[in-house]
Amino acid sequence: MKVLIQAIVSFFVFIVDVVYGNRSYARFYMLETIARVPYFSYLSVLHFYETLGYWRKADLLKVHFAETWNELHHLLIMESLGGGRLWIDRFIAQHVAVAYYWVVVPIYMLFPAYAYYLMELIEGHAYHTYDEYLQTNEAELKAQKAPQVAINFYRDGDLYMFDEVQTAPGHEFRRPKVDNLYDVFVNIRDDESEHVKTMVALQKPEARLTFKSPHTVFEVTKVLSSEAEV
Template identity: 80%
Template sequence: MKVLIRAIVSFFVFVVDVVYSNRSYARFYVLETIARVPYFSYLSVLHLYETLGYWRKADWLKVHFAQTWNELHHLLIMESLGGNRLWIDRFVAKHIAVAYYWVVVPLYMALPKYAYYLMELIENHAYHTYNGYLNEHEIELKTQPAPQIAIDYYRDGDLYMFEEVQTTPDSTFRRPHVNTLYDVFVNIRDDECEHVKTMVALQQLDARPEGVTKSL
């Protein structure tokens, strides 16, 4: 099963990277639109289970909602940078997202471990994509100011939801700098790393959601 999932993700990554090889912000917009969808799928299934009285995993709901909130702000940042300027990019991203949602829902219901593994691969790709972009454009990014939406989220907003996606083992949480566009992309890259760690932890048989983002 893992081989099949890796093959699907590799094909998707190849297509997106080829199509958007020369348009970074559009590529990031597409990736962020799609990347938050599995969290919607997880939440939908967990809400269904709660409604049916099948099990109660409220802490899982909290973790995944915090992740959607984090990914939403990544998406808003990319929109502020013009990543969604062309209708074709919006069309592609949203239609893939809808299809992706209905792929992940049954996968999560039948094989939740593999649904988390799928997201681990997607988030790991996002981490390396942003890291490569930072290495290639460091000087240019450091000359540009941070978008207001990034400042609002990382510095001035309510940090409760931001802290929920952190995997720091003690009470010292990441307090990111957000002065330049370089800082913004560093923060987004590091967020993706936090998502990867959480996805890995949730694949463990003894995973306990109530402490997973604080005990890695």
């Protein structure tokens, strides 16, 4: 099954690279439109289970919703940079996203670990794509201002949702710089790394019972630290 998933992701990556070539912002717009979709699929299935009284897991719902919120702001950043300017780019991205949603739903219902593995590969590809873009365009990006939507999301707004995608944060959550466009892309790249960590953690056999959201882990850690000091 993993070999099949790897083949599907590799084919998708090849098509995106061929279609978008050097049109980086359009390609990022495509990736971010689609990147949200599996989290929508996970949430739909989890809500379905909860409605039936079959299974409830608030921490998974929190984290997957936070991941959709994170990817939404990546998408808003790409839109602010003109990534979705052309009608054809929006048309392709949105229709692929709808089809992708219905592919992931049955996979998640039948084989949740494989659904998470699929997203691990997608997010891993996104991480390397942004990392390569940063290395190639560092000087140009540092000379440009950060979009306001990025400043609001990473620094000046309510950071609860941003914190909820930071797997295993330990005692402190990440507080990134947003001084220029280079910082913005560093933050997006690092977000993708956090998504990969979460997808890896959720593939463990015991994950459905033991997984805790970053804020839950943080609060438990604070309580244990306070008790140890007493």
